Amino acid sequence: MLESSMDEDDNGEIQIGSTRHYGGFEPVTLQEIDNEGDAEENGEMEIGSTREYGGCEPLTLQENDDEGQTMRDSEIVKRQETWTPLVEVKPYVGQLFGSFEEAFGFYKEYARKSGFETRKATTEVSRNGSGYSRRYIVCNKEGENKKKKGYDSLKDKSRQQRNRPSQRVKCKASIRLKVSNLGGWEVTHFEEKHTHDFVKPEDAHFLKSNRRLTYQQKQLLHDVSGINMGPVRAFKLMKQNHGGYENVGASEVECKNFKRDLTSIIGEGDVDLVIEKMSKKREYLHDYSFDFFEDADGVLSGLFWADEESKRNYMAFGDVVGFDATYRTNKYMMVFVPFTGIDNHNKCVTFAAGLICSESKESYKWLLTCFKNTYGKEPTILMTDQDPSIKEVIPEVFSDSVRHRYCMWHISQKFTKKLGTNLSKTGVLDRLHDLIWDERLTPNKFEIGWQNIMDEFGLHTIDWFTDMYEARESWIPAYFKDYHFSGLMRTTSRSECENKFFGSLTNTDMHLIEFVSNFETAMESQRHVQRKNDHLSRYTVPENKSKLLMEEDALKVFTRAVFFEIQTEIQASIESCYAFKMEVFGGMTKFSIKDTDKDMKRAGDYEVEFVKSATTTKCSCTTFETTGKLCRHCLYVLRMSGVKHFPAHYVPKRWTKDVLPRTRYGYNELGRAKGGDDIETIVRDLHASVEHCVDRLSSNLEKLRLYRDTQESLMKQVDEDTIGEEPMSNKEFIETVIGVGKRNEIQVRVPEGVRNKGSKKRLIGEKEKAIINAKKGSRRCGGCGECI
Numbered sequence: 061m062l063e064s065s066m067d068e069d070d071n072g073e074i075q076i077g078s079t080r081h082y083g084g085f086e087p088v089t090l091q092e093i094d095n096e097g098d099a100e101e102n103g104e105m106e107i108g109s110t111r112e113y114g115g116c117e118p119l120t121l122q123e124n125d126d127e128g129q130t131m132r133d134s135e136i137v138k139r140q141e142t143w144t145p146l147v148e149v150k151p152y153v154g155q156l157f158g159s160f161e162e163a164f165g166f167y168k169e170y171a172r173k174s175g176f177e178t179r180k181a182t183t184e185v186s187r188n189g190s191g192y193s194r195r196y197i198v199c200n201k202e203g204e205n206k207k208k209k210g211y212d213s214l215k216d217k218s219r220q221q222r223n224r225p226s227q228r229v230k231c232k233a234s235i236r237l238k239v240s241n242l243g244g245w246e247v248t249h250f251e252e253k254h255t256h257d258f259v260k261p262e263d264a265h266f267l268k269s270n271r272r273l274t275y276q277q278k279q280l281l282h283d284v285s286g287i288n289m290g291p292v293r294a295f296k297l298m299k300q301n302h303g304g305y306e307n308v309g310a311s312e313v314e315c316k317n318f319k320r321d322l323t324s325i326i327g328e329g330d331v332d333l334v335i336e337k338m339s340k341k342r343e344y345l346h347d348y349s350f351d352f353f354e355d356a357d358g359v360l361s362g363l364f365w366a367d368e369e370s371k372r373n374y375m376a377f378g379d380v381v382g383f384d385a386t387y388r389t390n391k392y393m394m395v396f397v398p399f400t401g402i403d404n405h406n407k408c409v410t411f412a413a414g415l416i417c418s419e420s421k422e423s424y425k426w427l428l429t430c431f432k433n434t435y436g437k438e439p440t441i442l443m444t445d446q447d448p449s450i451k452e453v454i455p456e457v458f459s460d461s462v463r464h465r466y467c468m469w470h471i472s473q474k475f476t477k478k479l480g481t482n483l484s485k486t487g488v489l490d491r492l493h494d495l496i497w498d499e500r501l502t503p504n505k506f507e508i509g510w511q512n513i514m515d516e517f518g519l520h521t522i523d524w525f526t527d528m529y530e531a532r533e534s535w536i537p538a539y540f541k542d543y544h545f546s547g548l549m550r551t552t553s554r555s556e557c558e559n560k561f562f563g564s565l566t567n568t569d570m571h572l573i574e575f576v577s578n579f580e581t582a583m584e585s586q587r588h589v590q591r592k593n594d595h596l597s598r599y600t601v602p603e604n605k606s607k608l609l610m611e612e613d614a615l616k617v618f619t620r621a622v623f624f625e626i627q628t629e630i631q632a633s634i635e636s637c638y639a640f641k642m643e644v645f646g647g648m649t650k651f652s653i654k655d656t657d658k659d660m661k662r663a664g665d666y667e668v669e670f671v672k673s674a675t676t677t678k679c680s681c682t683t684f685e686t687t688g689k690l691c692r693h694c695l696y697v698l699r700m701s702g703v704k705h706f707p708a709h710y711v712p713k714r715w716t717k718d719v720l721p722r723t724r725y726g727y728n729e730l731g732r733a734k735g736g737d738d739i740e741t742i743v744r745d746l747h748a749s750v751e752h753c754v755d756r757l758s759s760n761l762e763k764l765r766l767y768r769d770t771q772e773s774l775m776k777q778v779d780e781d782t783i784g785e786e787p788m789s790n791k792e793f794i795e796t797v798i799g800v801g802k803r804n805e806i807q808v809r810v811p812e813g814v815r816n817k818g819s820k821k822r823l824i825g826e827k828e829k830a831i832i833n834a835k836k837g838s839r840r841c842g843g844c845g846e847c848i
Contacts, residue, residue: 141255142253142254142255143253143254143255143256143257143258144252144253144254145170145173145174145175145176145252145254145258147170147173147174149170149783150170150250150252151166151167151170151235151247151250152247152250153247153248153249153250154246154247155246155247156242156244156245156246156247157237157244157245157246157247158243158244158245159244159245160192160237160245161786162245162785163197163235163245163247164178164180164197165783165786166783167197167235168269169783171199171269172264172267172269172270174258175258175259175260175261175264175267176199176200176201176233176254176256176258176259176267177199177200177267177268177269178197178198178199178200179197179198179200180195180196180197181195181196181197181198181202182195182196183195183196186239192239193238193239194236194237194238194239194248195236195237195238195245196234196235196236196237197234197235197237198231198233198234199231199232199234199254200227200228201227201228201229201230201231201254201255201256202228202230202231202232202233203228203230204226204228204229204230205226205227205228229255229256230255231254231255231256232251232253232254232255233251233252233253233254234249234250234251235247235249235250235251236248236249236250262306265305265306265307265308265309270309271309271311271313271314272309272310272314273309273310273314273315273318273790274309274787275743275787275788275793276743276747277298277308277309277310278318278790278793279740279743279797280294280297280298281294281315281318282794282797284297285319285574285577285578286565286577286578286580287565287578287581288564288565288566288567290319291312291315291316291318291319292312292315292316294315295308295310295311295312295315298315317790318790321790321791321794322574322790322794323571325791325794325795325802326571326573326574326802327802327803328806328809328810329802329803329806330571330572330573330810331360331572331807331808331809331810332803332806332807332808333572333573333798333800333803334363334572334573334576335352335807335808336800336803337573337576337799337800338350338365338576340799340800341367345367345368346368347367347368347371348365348367348368349364349365349366349367349371349434350363350364350365350366351363351364351365351430352808353426354808357809358807358808358809359417359809359810359811359812360417360808360809360810360811361416361417361418361423361426361811362414362415362416362417362423362426362427363394363414363416363572364412364413364414364415364427364430364431364434365412365413365414366411366412366413366434369587370410370411370412371411371434371435372720372721373401373403373409373410373411373720374401374411374412374435374437375435376403376404376713376714376719376720377401377402377403377404377409377714378401378411378435378437378439379401379439379440379441379545379548379714380401380402380440380441380443380545380546380548380549381399381400381401381411381439381441381442381443382399382400382401382442382443382444382549382552382554383397383398383399383400383442383443383444384397384400384444384445384467384552384556384559385419385447386398386559386562386563388563388567388568389562389563389566389568389570389575390415390566390568390570390571390572390575391569391570391571392417392572392810392811392812392814393568393811393814394415394416394417394572394811394814395415395416395417395418395419396413396415396559396562396566397413397414397415397416397427398410398412398413398414398558398559398562399411399413399414399431400554400558401554402548402549402554403590404619404621404622404714404715404717404719404720405590405593405594405597405619405620405621405622406621406622407593407621408554408557408558408561408586409586409590410558410583411435412431412434413579414427414430414431415572417811417814418814419447419449420449421449421452421453423449424447424449424450424453425453425456425457428453428454428457428458429457432457432458438458438459438461438462439462440461440462440463440543440544440545440546441462441463441464441465441540441543441545441546441549442454442458442462442463442464442465443465443466443467443549443550443551443552444464444465444466444467444552445466446466446467446470446471450464451464463540463543463546464534465534465535465540465546465549465550466531466534466535467535467550467551467552467553468496468497468535468537468550468551469551469552469553470551470552471528471535472492472493472496475489475493476489478522478524478525479519479522483517483519486517488513488517488519492513495509495510495513496536496537497537498537498661499537499538499547499681499682499686500664500680500681501537501538502538503536503538503539505538506532506536510529510532514529537550537686540686541682541685541686542685543686544685544686544688545686545687545688545714546686547683547686547687548686548687561582561586562579562582565578565579565581565582566578566579573798573800577798593619593620594619594717594720594722596620597619597620597621597717598717600620601615602615602623602624602627605627605631606627606630606631606634608630608699608704609704609705610630610695610698610699610704610705610706611626611627611630611706613705613706614626614627614706617706617711617716617717618711618715618717619715619716619717622689622715625689626689626690629689629690629691629692629695630695632657632692633692633693633695633696633699634696634699636655636657636692637653637654637655637656637692637693637696638653638654638656638696639651639652639653639654639697639700640652640653640654647671647672647673648669648670648671649669649670649671649672649701650667650668650669650670651667651668651669651670651693651696651697652666652667653665653666653667653668653693653696653697655692666679666680666681666693667679667680668680668693668694668696668697670697670698670701672701675698675703675707675709676707676709677690677694677697677698678694679691679693679694681693688712688714688715689715690710738796739796740796740797750771753767754767
C-alpha cells in the first residue's frame, strides 16, 4: 500500500476540491488521486497529468491565470507525489546496531520487502582518525546519472557505447547513522518517503537484492560441475525444479558469477590448493597416498594419488595393469594417466591416477616409481602403447618378472598405412589379422605363418614389419601363454574406455582442484556400479540350465558375469565336444577332444591331460592359464570322468563374490572421517529429513498442509532471529566445499606452456577420413536427387 501527499507552493497552491478553467475545456474540479493513481469516477485530472482526448494530441493539464491565459512554464505548480512503504518492521531514529554491516543488512531487508534497492553512500571520517564517524545508506535511485562524454560513432567504430537507461530520480529516502557512545551504530535520521513507485510484487524477483543463490543452489552448482555441467544448464535445471524462473530467486548472472568467484579463489594457487586438500585426506583418511614433484623453478611437474579402496582393488585384481595417457583434461594440458585393471565382474577398475607435464623418460620413471612404492606388489603384465619412453623405463623400475606388453590394436591399426592401398586389397590384411589374434597358436606356428605371409606378398622390404616381428614377444598372444591371466588384457582398450569415461567429466578449462573433484565423482560412479554388481551377485540366483551339481557349485562361488561365462562353457561341453581318442600314461590320461562349435575360431582338435588322483586338467587351448576360467574341453573331461562337483582349485579368488570386504565407502569420505559434523553433511541430513517427511505425508493432503504451515512458521522465526545477518558468501561456500581456502602465498606454481603430443589438434589419417566421409553420405542434387 502507498500513501499520497501534495507539496504546497508559497504563492498559493491549488486546493483540493477547487474548480479551475483550463484552456477551452469544461471546468475541472481537482480531487485527490487514490492509492492506485486512478481518478474519481467523474473524470477529474491532477495538475501535470497527461490525457488523450479523442483524436487530439495528448494534453498536459496546466493552471490558467484569472484572464484565462496559460501561465509560463516556470510558474506552473505541479503536484509532487511520494510513496511510503507499509511494512511491519522499519528503521527508527535512535535504533542501535552492533555494527554497520548489521545496520546495512537490516535496511537492505527492509528495502527488499518494500520493493526498492539500497546502496552505501556518503561517509564521514572522525577527526581523531579512528575510522568512520557517520555513514549514509540511501535508495539506489538517489541522485542523478552523470552525463558521459559523447563521441562520434561514425568516426570511432571501435568503441561501442552501451545504451543503459537511468535509474536515479533524485530520491531522498535514506538513513543516517553515527557511531554511538554506547558502542555500535545509531540511527540519527530516517527518511522513508520515496519520489518513485515501488516494484510490484510479481516483478520483485528482478530486483538485485532478491537475486541471490541459496546454499542448496550453490551446492547444486558445485555438484553438477562434477559431471561437467556448466552454470547456464544448471540454472535451467533450477528453473524446472522450482517451477518457474520467478521462483528460483536468482538468474543466470548469479550462476555465472559463482563460477567466476570459484576461478578467482583458485587463482595462481591452484596447485597449492590440490596439495593442501590431498594432505588433509592423507591426515584423516586411512591409507591414503599421494606424492608430487616440482622442477627447479618451483613449477608442478607430476602428481600421483591413490586411496584405500584403490589399494584393496589392486591387491585383488592387480595381476594385469594397463595405463594409457589421455590429454585435454585440464587447462594446463597436463597428461592424465589412470592405472586400470579388471575386477571380478569383468569391469574396469581404477587402481591409481597421475598427472605429468611431459611424456619424458624422467616423468614416467617418477610416476611408475610412485606406483611401485605405493603398492609394493608388482603386476604380472603391464599393458601400454609403444611409447619409447615407457619402453625404456619399465625395465628400470620393475623386476624381470613383469612382462611389458604392447597394445595389439594400436599395432594392427597401422597395417593399412604400411601396406598401402594396393596391397591392402589383396587379402593380406585378413591373413595378418587371423594370424596375430589366434590364441591357439604356439610361438613356432606363429613364426612359420608370419614368414609365409611375408614371402607370399613380398613384405620383407618393408622395415616396419621387420621391426614388429623382432618385437613379437611383446605383443603376440602365443608368447604370453605361460603368464597367468595374460589373456585378460591384450589391448589398451580397457584404459581407453576409462579415458573416455573420465574425459566426459572433464574439459580443457578446468583447474586442477576442479579436475581432482571431478575425478572423485567419476570414482564414486565406478564404485557404485561395482557395489551394485556385488549386490546382484550375492542376492540373485541365476538358473541352473544343465541341472549338474558342477554348475550349481559354480553358481554359488562365482560372480554373475563370470558364472554366465562358465555356464556357457558347461553347455558347450555337452553340445559341442566329444572325445575321439583316449590314451593312458601311468596316472595321467590324455583325451583328444573334437570341438564342433559353429564359431570357426573355437572349432578344432584339442588335447586335455587329466590326473584323476589330483583332479587336475590341462588343455592345449590354455584358457584357464590365461583367463582363470575352465574351458569347455576340461569341463567335458571332468564330467566324463565322473567328477560331480566343481574342483575348488579351479576357482581363482579374483573371480569370486567375496574377494573384497563388504564394508566399503565412497571415494570422498573426508567428512565421515572427521566425524560427520561438517556443514555439508548437516545440510544434506536436513534436506534428507524434509524429503522423508514430504514423502510420508504426500498421500495425506491435510497433514501435508499442517507440515507446510509448521515449516513456514519456523522459517519466519529464523528470519526474525537472523535480521541483519548475511548468509554464507560465495567465497565462504567455495572454501567449505573444496575443503581449502585461498592461498596468500604461492608455494608451487602452476605449469604454463605445456606442449605434449595430445595438446594439439589430432591429425586424422586417410583411413579415418574415409570412414568419416562414408558416414556423412554423398551429396545429392536438389533437383534430380542423384549423387553429385
